[in-house]
Amino acid sequence: MGDNLEFAEVPGNFRNREEGKVKVMKVSGGPGNAAAFIYQVHLNLDKDGAPNTYGWPNPEGNNSAKDKDLQRNKGEDGLGNACGDPGDGTKGWQNFVNGLAAATPNRNFYWSSVVAIQRTDATERLVVDLRYEAGRTADPVTGAASAMYPAGSGFFPVIQLDGPYRGYFISTTGTYTDRTLPDTNTDKWVNGLTTPYAVWAGEWAKWRIGGKMLFEGDFGLAINNVTGQHSGFFFGDSGTPNKVGEVSGELYRRLGNTDGQPISFIVFPASGFGKEVGKKPENKIRPLMLPRMLDIAQAKNALELPMRLAFGPDMVIPRRQAEMTDTQARTYQNVMAALKHWAIWPKQP
Numbered sequence: 001m002g003d004n005l006e007f008a009e010v011p012g013n014f015r016n017r018e019e020g021k022v023k024v025m026k027v028s029g030g031p032g033n034a035a036a037f038i039y040q041v042h043l044n045l046d047k048d049g050a051p052n053t054y055g056w057p058n059p060e061g062n063n064s065a066k067d068k069d070l071q072r073n074k075g076e077d078g079l080g081n082a083c084g085d086p087g088d089g090t091k092g093w094q095n096f097v098n099g100l101a102a103a104t105p106n107r108n109f110y111w112s113s114v115v116a117i118q119r120t121d122a123t124e125r126l127v128v129d130l131r132y133e134a135g136r137t138a139d140p141v142t143g144a145a146s147a148m149y150p151a152g153s154g155f156f157p158v159i160q161l162d163g164p165y166r167g168y169f170i171s172t173t174g175t176y177t178d179r180t181l182p183d184t185n186t187d188k189w190v191n192g193l194t195t196p197y198a199v200w201a202g203e204w205a206k207w208r209i210g211g212k213m214l215f216e217g218d219f220g221l222a223i224n225n226v227t228g229q230h231s232g233f234f235f236g237d238s239g240t241p242n243k244v245g246e247v248s249g250e251l252y253r254r255l256g257n258t259d260g261q262p263i264s265f266i267v268f269p270a271s272g273f274g275k276e277v278g279k280k281p282e283n284k285i286r287p288l289m290l291p292r293m294l295d296i297a298q299a300k301n302a303l304e305l306p307m308r309l310a311f312g313p314d315m316v317i318p319r320r321q322a323e324m325t326d327t328q329a330r331t332y333q334n335v336m337a338a339l340k341h342w343a344i345w346p347k348q349p
C-alpha cells in the first residue's frame with residue numbers, strides 16, 4: 001500500500017441539470033486505503049420528502065371523507081412529478097397532465113413519490129383524494145409498472161389529517177426512519193425540510209472503489225466553494241438515472257440557498273446506514289465521517305484533495321498557495337476550513 005492517494009476519472013455518464021456531463025473522480029489508496037468519489041456541480045432543489053411537497057385545494061370536497069375544508073393548500077411541487085412511467089414508451093407525468101384537461105382522466109401512470117391506496121382501503125383515518133387515480137402500481141423491487149387496474153380500482157393519494165401539514169399528501173423518500181412503520185405514517189419518511197440529504201443516481205451502481213459501491217444511506221460532505229458554507233449529508237432519496245446535485249431543502253439551505261455557485265462534493269461508498277436511517281440520521285454523519293476523512297488526510301499528498309475540490313477537475317491546479325490568485329486563495333481557504341471542521345488536515349506548504 002503506497003503513501004500517496006491516487007486520483008482517477010470515472011468514465012461514467014454523470015450529469016448536472018441541463019449543463020452537461022460531470023467529471024467524477026475516484027480517490028483511493030494511501031496508508032489508510034482511502035475510498036471516496038469527488039465532483040463539482042450546481043445544486044438542484046429536490047422537494048420530495050417534504051411534508052408540503054404535494055397537494056391541491058379541493059373546495060368541492062371530492063375526497064373519501066367528503067370534507068370540503070380538508071384540502072386548502074397547493075403543494076410546493078406539481079403532482080406530475082410524482083407520476084411514474086408506465087413502461088409503454090409514454091411518460092407518466094405527461095399522461096397525468098393530459099388527463100387533467102380531458103373529459104376522462106388518463107390513469108396510465110403509477111404514484112412514485114406519494115403514498116396511495118385503493119378506494120376500498122380508505123377509512124375514517126385513511127382519507128384519499130378521489131380526483132387523482134393512478135391505474136398502475138410499481139413492483140417494489142424491480143420498479144416495473146403493473147398492468148392497468150380497472151377504473152375505480154386504482155390508487156388514490158392519501159391525505160394528511162393532522163399537524164401543520166394537514167391537507168397535503170404524504171411524500172415519500174427512498175430511505176426511511178423505521179421499516180416497521182406503515183407507509184401511511186408520515187413519520188416513516190425522511191423530512192427534507194429538516195434533514196440534509198442528496199438524491200442517489202442509478203449511475204453510481206456501476207462504479208466501485210476497492211469493491212465498495214455507493215448506495216442510498218451512504219454519506220458525504222458538500223462545500224460551497226464561494227461562501228465556505230458546508231454540510232454533511234447522506235443519500236436519502238433516489239429516482240434519477242444519472243443526475244448529481246439534486247438535494248433536499250435542508251441541504252440546499254445549509255449550502256446558501258443557491259443554484260448558481262459551484263458546490264464540491266466528497267462522498268464515501270459503503271459508509272452509511274442502508275435504507276433504514278433512523279429518526280435523526282444527520283446525527284450519525286460526524287462520527288462516521290471522521291475515520292474516512294482521516295484515511296485521506298494521512299496520505300503524503302493529502303493536500304491534493306482540497307486543491308481538486310477547490311479548483312474543479314478541469315482547471316490547472318496550483319501546487320502552492322503562493323502561486324494562487326486572490327480568488328483562488330479564498331476558494332482554497334474555504335474548502336480547507338470546511339475539511340478542518342470535519343477532520344485534522346496537514347498544513348499547506
